[in-house]
Amino acid sequence: MKDFTGKVLFITGGASGAGLGQAKVFSEAGCRVCIADIRQDHLDEAKAYFKEKKVKVHTIKLDITDRKAYAAAADEVEKVFGSPPDMLFNTAGVNAFGPAEASTFEDFDWVIGVDLFGVINGIVTFLPRMIKAGKGGYICAVASMGGFMPSTGCTPYSVAKAGVIMLMECYYQALKPYGIGVTCVCPGGIKSNIDQSALTRPKALANTGYNTDEKTMAFEHNIYQTVGIEPVELAKMLKKAIEDEQFLVIPSPDPEGMLRMTLERLVNYTTPEGMKRQEGMMAKRMEEMRQRMPQGPNPYAGAAEAGWGAARKDLTWVKPTRMAGAPPPKKEK
Amino acid sequence: MKDFAGKVAFITGGASGAGLGQAKVFSEAGCRICIADIRQDHLDEAKAYFEEKKIKIHAIKLDITDRKAYTEAADEVEKVFGSPPQLLFNTAGVNAFGPAEASTFEDYDWVMGVCLGGVVNGMVTFVPRMIKAGKGGHIATTASMGGLMGTAGCAPYSAAKAAVINLMDSYHTALKPYGIGVSCLCPGGIKTNIGESSYTRPKRLAKSGYNTNEKTIEFMRHHYSFGIDPVELARIFKKGIEDDVLYVLPMPEPEKMMENIVGRMVNYTTAAGMKRQEEANKKRMEEMMKNPAPMMQGAAVAGWGKAREDLTWVKNTGPRT
Numbered sequence: 202m203k204d205f206t207g208k209v210l211f212i213t214g215g216a217s218g219a220g221l222g223q224a225k226v227f228s229e230a231g232c233r234v235c236i237a238d239i240r241q242d243h244l245d246e247a248k249a250y251f252k253e254k255k256v257k258v259h260t261i262k263l264d265i266t267d268r269k270a271y272a273a274a275a276d277e278v279e280k281v282f283g284s285p286p287d288m289l290f291n292t293a294g295v296n297a298f299g300p301a302e303a304s305t306f307e308d309f310d311w312v313i314g315v316d317l318f319g320v321i322n323g324i325v326t327f328l329p330r331m332i333k334a335g336k337g338g339y340i341c342a343v344a345s346m347g348g349f350m351p352s353t354g355c356t357p358y359s360v361a362k363a364g365v366i367m368l369m370e371c372y373y374q375a376l377k378p379y380g381i382g383v384t385c386v387c388p389g390g391i392k393s394n395i396d397q398s399a400l401t402r403p404k405a406l407a408n409t410g411y412n413t414d415e416k417t418m419a420f421e422h423n424i425y426q427t428v429g430i431e432p433v434e435l436a437k438m439l440k441k442a443i444e445d446e447q448f449l450v451i452p453s454p455d456p457e458g459m460l461r462m463t464l465e466r467l468v469n470y471t472t473p474e475g476m477k478r479q480e481g482m483m484a485k486r487m488e489e490m491r492q493r494m495p496q497g498p499n500p501y502a503g504a505a506e507a508g509w510g511a512a513r514k515d516l517t518w519v520k521p522t523r524m525a526g527a528p529p530p531k532k533e534k
Numbered sequence: 535m536k537d538f539a540g541k542v543a544f545i546t547g548g549a550s551g552a553g554l555g556q557a558k559v560f561s562e563a564g565c566r567i568c569i570a571d572i573r574q575d576h577l578d579e580a581k582a583y584f585e586e587k588k589i590k591i592h593a594i595k596l597d598i599t600d601r602k603a604y605t606e607a608a609d610e611v612e613k614v615f616g617s618p619p620q621l622l623f624n625t626a627g628v629n630a631f632g633p634a635e636a637s638t639f640e641d642y643d644w645v646m647g648v649c650l651g652g653v654v655n656g657m658v659t660f661v662p663r664m665i666k667a668g669k670g671g672h673i674a675t676t677a678s679m680g681g682l683m684g685t686a687g688c689a690p691y692s693a694a695k696a697a698v699i700n701l702m703d704s705y706h707t708a709l710k711p712y713g714i715g716v717s718c719l720c721p722g723g724i725k726t727n728i729g730e731s732s733y734t735r736p737k738r739l740a741k742s743g744y745n746t747n748e749k750t751i752e753f754m755r756h757h758y759s760f761g762i763d764p765v766e767l768a769r770i771f772k773k774g775i776e777d778d779v780l781y782v783l784p785m786p787e788p789e790k791m792m793e794n795i796v797g798r799m800v801n802y803t804t805a806a807g808m809k810r811q812e813e814a815n816k817k818r819m820e821e822m823m824k825n826p827a828p829m830m831q832g833a834a835v836a837g838w839g840k841a842r843e844d845l846t847w848v849k850n851t852g853p854r855t
Contacts, residue, residue: 313650322639351700356704364696367684367693367695371634375633379635449799457800457803457807460803470779471780471789471792
């Protein structure tokens with residue numbers, strides 16, 4: 202897709218972070234934007250922002266795990282814009298950090314419910330409408346590099362994102378005959394509010410095996426603000442990929458090298474000799490990763506003190522040795 | 535894990551197909567086996583089989599998507615065997631075929647509920663018990679090559695299996711400090727009755743966007759009869775578990791196979807790579823058309839892989855695998 206003029210674009214999680222960045226970049230490119238978000242305060246802020254810029258956007262308060270509400274949102278889009286969206290960006294996501302083995306059913310249900318089933322809900326809701334409209338279009342999902350990597354510290358998240366990447370590959374192949382392109386964005390971190398996602402966790406799924414409180418949220422916020430990519434910058438990369446009809450977006454100067462390095466373990470993990478090779482490789486890769494980290498204080502230092510990535514305190518059978526979700530902090534001094 | 539003697543092994547989907555193959559191989563290796571299965575007829579058949587061989591196994595009727603029942607099954611294991619399992623085989627799986635774009639919520643809920651949710655349920659139910667027992671162990675999950683390559687003809691299955699592969703990769707690292715190993719089997723087709731899995735699909739999730747009927751099920755019986763033998767597959771898996779290999783690919787050159795899979799993803803990251811990949815795909819498709827696999831014979835006539843007939847907006851592009 203090269204021309205965005207007049208295209209109707211529906212963005213989940215569009216009122217802040219990565220989604221807001223997309224709303225900015227694609228409204229500028231000529232899209233008529235509808236942002237959906239679970240947080241009313243963010244919707245209000247986004248509305249005020251675009252009003253000031255004299256850009257017309259439509260906003261809908263939406264919990265993407267609510268299929269009935271999603272269908273109602275799709276009806277609203279058709280009523281307001283006169284057609285289903287030409288473009289669907291599945292951007293909303295949540296995360297929760299803690300040891301894999303401490304994960305509860307509710308940790309999986311919540312994170313997989315939003316990050317994987319939220320995308321499924323978007324596609325099952327909108328895709329038949331888009332195909333029937335017969336105008337082609339584009340579907341994107343914001344997955345994560347985490348979907349290409351195992352994670353001991355945010356397992357439901359990496360599992361959900363791996364599912365999303367595969368889901369999008371299936372649709373990438375399936376939708377070609379309809380003129381609907383598919384792109385999957387796989388960033389590292391984004392300067393977003395994902396650290397606040399616990400605030401939107403439903404009461405019914407509150408039972409977590411992880412240690413999550415004000416301190417861990419503040420700690421996490423600092424990580425994303427330090428290592429994360431600017432949402433507008435990421436959205437520009439997505440725009441380029443859509444123009445080129447490129448399936449994967451890896452925000453790196455060397456996307457091929459980056460992904461190959463990430464996935465080499467899959468090859469190594471298939472043989473006993475490779476398993477050994479991989480052990481040695483891990484230490485090397487970790488060092489390379491540390492060197493690529495931004496200058497200044499290591500944002501992961503102090504994770505233990507903040508209790509970030511730890512299990513819920515009463516789960517005494519969980520070994521406390523690991524800094525879940527983060528490379529070990531640099532020895533400072 | 536090298537020594538299986540006396541180890542308690544819990545196998546989901548253990549009464550037929552891949553799971554039954556594992557029950558045979560690992561009981562022979564000395565494991566004390568508990569098979570869990572959703573189908574009572576298969577449980578009865580398996581019980582009769584092992585009884586005749588004078589092998590003691592315990593059988594539990596279990597729907598792995600039912601968490602309460604799963605907890606009760608775990609309690610039963612501890613009561614019968616005196617401890618939680620040291621070996622957990624997440625083997626039960628279902629599949630449904632049809633165009634990705636025709637998929638309903640219920641297609642996703644059912645296939646992902648069993649193939650992903652069922653494995654999550656096994657992990658959340660048993661891992662804390664295994665850790666607390668302090669005896670180490672091994673978790674052996676059956677995923678699929680389908681989880682490594684996206685296919686337009688069974689999107690819910692591919693997505694679920696990709697998620698499971700990541701889940702196992704994650705637990706593989708997480709459970710090392712506890713002496714619990716993790717292996718993930720990624721076969722192509724297996725000689726099983728996965729083609730009959732729609733028989734176990736719950737009524738409340740019956741609404742499918744796919745064409746599924748006795749004809750398509752009959753085709754799948756034919757299709758999967760070309761799959762790998764479950765006992766042979768279980769032996770390969772056993773070797774992988776002994777060697778502590780994470781991804782067990784039952785093929786002669788697993789590294790080369792995985793190189794291809796990784797190469798495809800890498801190609802997807804640049805415009806030039808996309809072109810390379812498209813050409814490779816086209817070539818592969820032409821090869822396939824030139825030499826149609828016997829296992830695909832009769833797919834079109836059976837209407838296999840098609841959308842439900844009333845979904846007239848779905849383009850009929852033929853069976854996709």
